[in-house]
Amino acid sequence: MSPAIADLSVGDEVLRAQIVVDRARLVRYAGASGDFNPIHWNERVATAVGLPGVIAHGMWTMGAAAGPVADWAGDPGAVVDYQVRFTRPVPVPDPGSATVEVVGAVGALDEDAHTARIDLTVTVEGARVLGKAQAVVRLG
């Protein structure tokens, strides 16, 4: 069921999720997306270019953060606009994993277009990794 605009107010928290990412996940995303930049799977290359180690694809993080939005919307096709800034890399240790936390709140409501702008706060260990992360969702 898609949310109804009458039930929403600006500032409402509408979603909260935690997503775990490990190296195997990054290799899977590399294959699925076609982005084979070695900084996302090769520690030697990543540290050689000055990174703390292998980092997640920014596009993986953006894609992962969209999942809870699509679930809340009830239809992934209702996400009509989605934008982010990549503000901080997400190091993914080996062995181990990183946990991305996604919190979404209503940033704006458009009665005419029948949409809600969901502002996402996307953090790893308390630090924001995406900026201006906004998804516009068409409501039922």
Place this chain on the structure above:
Amino acid sequence: MPVDTSYAGREYPPNAVYEVSRVKLAEFADAVGANHHAHTDEAAARALGHADVIAPPTFAVVVAQRAESQLFTDEAAGIDFSRVVHADERFTHHRPIMAGDRLVTVLHVDSIVERAGLAMITTRCEIGTEAGERVATVVSTLAVRPEEAA
């Protein structure tokens, strides 16, 4: 070699058709943890009014990057990918991408500006069907670090 700012404003001809498969959509959805059934179950997608399984919101990057490569693999443009950082990304969906779509992309280089030693390159991919229906617009900005700082 510095980035050639004269590429700003350039528009490329439509690229080769990208045919969207159910298998690819399922693979991509799994990789980003998009668990909604509309990505993998045709009946679930139809129940929401879609003609077939639909793509996750960021799948359009797979289509767009094929068009963007026309710019990035052009040596004369001077974009060294080892010095590139992804700055921002935006997807606008005119309708969902779905299995069976045959998509062509027109790449636009919207701007190339120098800012604090970085070259900021903004590209726009207009993705549509072969028949001319608009499907998605993908705007991406990359920052290219100067060679000295690499």
